[in-house]
Amino acid sequence: MTMLQLAARALLVVVFGAALVGKARSRAALAAFAADLADFRWLPAGLRRPAAVGVIAAEVAAVVLLATVRQAGAVLTLGLLAAFTVATLQAGRAADCRCFGAARRGARGSARGFVLRNSLLAAGALAAALAPGGGVAPALAAAALAAGAGAGAVIVRWDDIAYLFQGPAAPRRS
Template identity: 40%
Template sequence: MVYLLLSCCLCLAFVFGQSAVSKTGSKAFRDFAGSAGPLEILPTGLRVPAAAGVVVAEVTLTVALLVGAFSASLRFVASAGFLLAVLLLLSFTAAIVVTLRRGIRKPCKCFGAATTPLGRAHVVRNVLLLAAAVAGLVAGATRPESVEPAGFAIAAVAGLVGGLLVTRFDDLVELFGSQAIG
């Protein structure tokens, strides 16, 4: 289970770290806060504070997952990161569903300058991330075990590749055809 924990930590840390970094800088943050998509369900006056809260939560859970991934004695920190990821992902998914039900199909600036309109594929992406967060919580609740260097390396690479694929999700959906999902 330690390898699953590591993979989930690194995957989600990569995804949320990339998401937070893509919103840094005043223009990128303004674009995110002003973007349609999930933030559109909020009153205009709450969008900037909500966007700031999202960025703070993303940075916080990224740090928590990285600390918990590399310190067996601080696994509880990873669990806190996974819990925060679950809360964020549930919120994001609910907001996307509400947005889609309202007929709004505009891009969200979750990973920077996205041009792909929100769709069911984004709900699928978030459900997969939720599964990784729940798997990480379960793996973190098990008794620590010894780690082999090769297993550690494979788990780390798997988590990072998974995170990279998620951050390039819109491109992959476009490449392989969004008609099947979105």
């Protein structure tokens, strides 16, 4: 495996692992995620909970496959990213997906930032799928995994980092 492939897989495992934990860490988190799917008006209310469970199951499968069968994991990851991006663009804004533990309405990001983040992740999935195989020295493999995991941590905290670079909030008028 090349260093690029290892780093890309580590990045995606961290991001999708954090996303599924954020949604599935408790019954309340799952219920909140299902309720937030109301942002996608085309999804009937009766299908929100099954859709939420399906998303979590797909994310579990993506993490397992990325760790074991890289090309299948990368293809599933690309499919998930495409579906999430299309749904977000259809809604006109990023929904509260609770992907990374955000439990408040104010954590919603912009659709532009969401699409940019998903584009970067899609590039990682393509690298995981298409980078050639081959041996890597153990120290280099560890460095690639650490770099990928670190980049994944940055992606997980993307909205928080973007918040740091926003201008000050307008003062409230009473």
